[in-house]
Amino acid sequence: MKSLKVVFLGTPEFAKTSLEAIHQSSHEVVGVVTVADKASGRGQKISQSPVKVYASENNIPVFQPEKLRNPEFLEELRKLEADVFVVVAFRMMPKVLFEMPKIGTFNLHASLLPDYRGAAPINYAVINGEEKTGATTFFINEKIDEGNILLQEELEILPDENAGSLHDRLMIMGSKLVVKTLNGLAENSITERPQPHVEHPKNAYKIFKEDTKINWNAPSKTVHQFILGMSPYPAAFTTIKIGEEEKGLKIFAGKFEIDNHGKPSGTLDISKNDFKIYTEDGVYFPQELQLEGKKRMSVKDFLNGFRNFDEISL
Template structure:
């Protein structure tokens, strides 16, 4: 099989797995582009991306431009003489860059496009209670996640699966799909096709802090899926009033029961042995949670930290 010369663009662990798969394949990684190192935390420790760490460990050429239009960077990339660029979990690329290689530039997206275009496809597939999702490789153009499709692969979402678990499974599956795409392009056996026109495609917009608050007015099932879809990151939250203080409470996991009740909605019933929140059509039982200023814990340990339950309510 023909070996393609590849420049890889990516940053987090999700991308590193794809880089590793390409590096271990028949294809030749001639360069790796990732985010610049950043200082963070109290000691201003320098943090390197997962992609950079892997590339350095494997003696791959690493470029970390501040700006993708920088003439010096563009010249460095051009001199690598790549056949194709592969992008996984990176930032938007200018046309002058993605049109550079002869075979073009393709991206891996963690959904079955055209559904769930955007920054958080894994989270929203779980939040919306989808039974399946998948991954798509597609050629990049000037519109976000709208280029011609190369390959797609479906993946079932497991019952009560959270976004973290689905992320890890898509990460592994997506890495294999990238290698299949490179193989197909090398052999000229893939027919690219435009994305289907969909009247109302499902969106996966970027998630901000205010988007992570739990809406207890929704159905119990919707609340459950929202919590799973935000777990473990960025984590769904609600607010407890403890005495005179309002405290944020992140909920990572739980179970629920659909039942009729005459409790006000939302309200909580909390004791040494049980923590339940009443919704419009049932009850939600948090199982893994984290009170503001505390570590993540199971509900039993959480309840053991209180003495006076009468002073706790939903804020």
């Protein structure tokens, strides 16, 4: 099989796993493009992306352009004479960049396209209670996540699985799919196909802070899936009143029961041994949570931190 020369573009851990898989395959990674180093944390220490760390450890040339249209950067990439660019969890790319390699530029997306185009496909698959999802490799064009499909693979979503667990499983499955795609392109054995037309494809828009608030007026199952789909990141939250002070409360895990309780949705029932919130059609029991300014903890440890439960409400 022909060995392809690959330029890899990506940033987070999800991308690093694919880079590692390509590097360990018969194909040659001739360059890596990733985000610029940035200061983070309390000490404002300079941090490098997981992709850069791996590339540096394995002596792969790294490019960190501020602007992807920078002529000097583009010229440096051209000199690498790559056959194909592989994109995993990167950013929007200009046409001058994705049209550079002779085979083209393909992307790994963590959904079964055309469903869940956008920035948060894993979160929304869980939030919407899907029973399966998957990964797709497709050629990039000028429309976001709409290029011709190369390969797809399905993955079952497990009962009560959260976005974090699904992310990790898709990360491994996706890395294998990337190598399989490269092998197919090298052998000229993949027939690209347009994405099927769907009147109303399910979307996976970027999640903002205001999108993570829990709606207790919803059915219990909807609340449960929402919390799983936001866990561990960006984390679903509600607000809680402790005396006169209102604080954010992130909820990462819990369980629910259907119950014709007749109480207003969003009512809190809390005591030394019990913490439940009434929903439209039942009760939700938080099991892992994090009060604003505190660390993540079990509900037992959370309840042990209070003495006067009468002053706590939603």
